[in-house]
Amino acid sequence: MKKKIISIQTVSMILGFVLLSTCLMACGAVKDASEKIPESSQTNKDSSSGLVDDESSVGTGNSEESLDDELDSLEANFMTKGDLIVANEGSDVVVLLDSDGNFKKIVYNESNFSHTITGLSWKEDTKEVLITVSGSGEVIAVSAIDGSSRTVISGSVLSSGVYDVVELSNGLLLVAEYSTLKLFNQSGIPQSWNSPAQPRAEEVAATSDGGFVVCSSHNNTGRVEKYHVNGTSDGAFKVVNASAAYSNANRAYGCKQLSNGKFVVSWDGSEEAIAILSEDLSAEELVYQEPSILRSPRGVEEKENGNILVLDSYFHHIVELDSDLELVRVFGDTVLNSPAQIIEVPTL
Numbered sequence: 001m002k003k004k005i006i007s008i009q010t011v012s013m014i015l016g017f018v019l020l021s022t023c024l025m026a027c028g029a030v031k032d033a034s035e036k037i038p039e040s041s042q043t044n045k046d047s048s049s050g051l052v053d054d055e056s057s058v059g060t061g062n063s064e065e066s067l068d069d070e071l072d073s074l075e076a077n078f079m080t081k082g083d084l085i086v087a088n089e090g091s092d093v094v095v096l097l098d099s100d101g102n103f104k105k106i107v108y109n110e111s112n113f114s115h116t117i118t119g120l121s122w123k124e125d126t127k128e129v130l131i132t133v134s135g136s137g138e139v140i141a142v143s144a145i146d147g148s149s150r151t152v153i154s155g156s157v158l159s160s161g162v163y164d165v166v167e168l169s170n171g172l173l174l175v176a177e178y179s180t181l182k183l184f185n186q187s188g189i190p191q192s193w194n195s196p197a198q199p200r201a202e203e204v205a206a207t208s209d210g211g212f213v214v215c216s217s218h219n220n221t222g223r224v225e226k227y228h229v230n231g232t233s234d235g236a237f238k239v240v241n242a243s244a245a246y247s248n249a250n251r252a253y254g255c256k257q258l259s260n261g262k263f264v265v266s267w268d269g270s271e272e273a274i275a276i277l278s279e280d281l282s283a284e285e286l287v288y289q290e291p292s293i294l295r296s297p298r299g300v301e302e303k304e305n306g307n308i309l310v311l312d313s314y315f316h317h318i319v320e321l322d323s324d325l326e327l328v329r330v331f332g333d334t335v336l337n338s339p340a341q342i343i344e345v346p347t348l
């Protein structure tokens with residue numbers, strides 16, 4: 001390893017200027033990139049010399065080959081456990097960040113300006129991320145293993161306004177449209193069922209009992225409600241933001257069940273907060289409100305270590321809280337653009 005670095009540094013003295021220019025150009029292009037961005041263009045931001053990580057792109061003979069092999073063995077898959085996947089509504093791009101929020105690559109880029117990327121969820125059986133594209137009304141899947149993408153549900157069987165998708169424990173896919181929830185099989189074929197009256201759902205997530213939870217703007221109030229797998233309410237719901245002021249903007253934007261059975265929910269409108277609700281949704285057990293850090297809360301995620309992530313679409317950053325909703329850090333603010341939903345990549 002030492003030997004390699006010495007030879008790299010020798011070469012880099014000659015090519016330093018060229019590489020530095022390349023770095024400046026590449027780093028500046030990250031936000032607008034429409035294609036997968038080479039690892040070298042962002043890893044060199046963290047390199048002490050600014051040169052070592054770029055060796056592979058220069059071409060210096062034997063070292064290039066062995067370093068490429070090392071990189072390949074470190075990142076054999078398109079995504080890595082602990083990476084963060086974020087849907088940017090503002091730029092219509094799904095990005096992959098490392099666990100500290102540094103940009104790694106583009107997961108999916110929606111090129112049509114009239115379409116918006118809205119929702120994300122993890123499909124465990126195929127190790128894919130599911131993405132809802134509003135405007136085309138499609139559900140796309142991107143493989144965490146090789147980065148390949150496919151259309152799971154075509155726009156012809158969904159209305160154009162789609163907001164989130166989740167795979168339920170019975171293998172069916174639940175999609176939130178503007179005013180209804182629809183069910184599909186794995187081939188994208190609509191299934192007949194009685195959708196609960198749940199207008200303007202922002203997020204749908206699976207629950208450990210086989211059902212699902214929906215957070216929405218129900219009658220202009222933020223609401224989170226739990227359902228059985230057949231679409232009937234199990235009676236548990238919570239109005240999380242019912243103030244009459246700004247009623248049109250009162251919405252519950254993020255909701256997921258935690259590993260301990262409780263729920264995390266975020267809301268925005270007349271007030272902005274993230275809270276942990278009891279298992280039956282009746283009680284707000286913990287609430288975090290800090291408008292200087294969290295002004296437009298959006299999607300939420302529980303990390304494997306139990307910490308909670310919440311996106312903020314006003315400040316374009318990620319807020320990490322511990323399981324007691326104490327602030328841990330704010331990060332990821334370099335490439336996010338009105339982020340809407342977030343997933344931590346599990347074990348692949």
Ligand SMILES: [Ca+2]
Nearest residue numbers: 119120121164
């Ligand atoms: Ca989601």
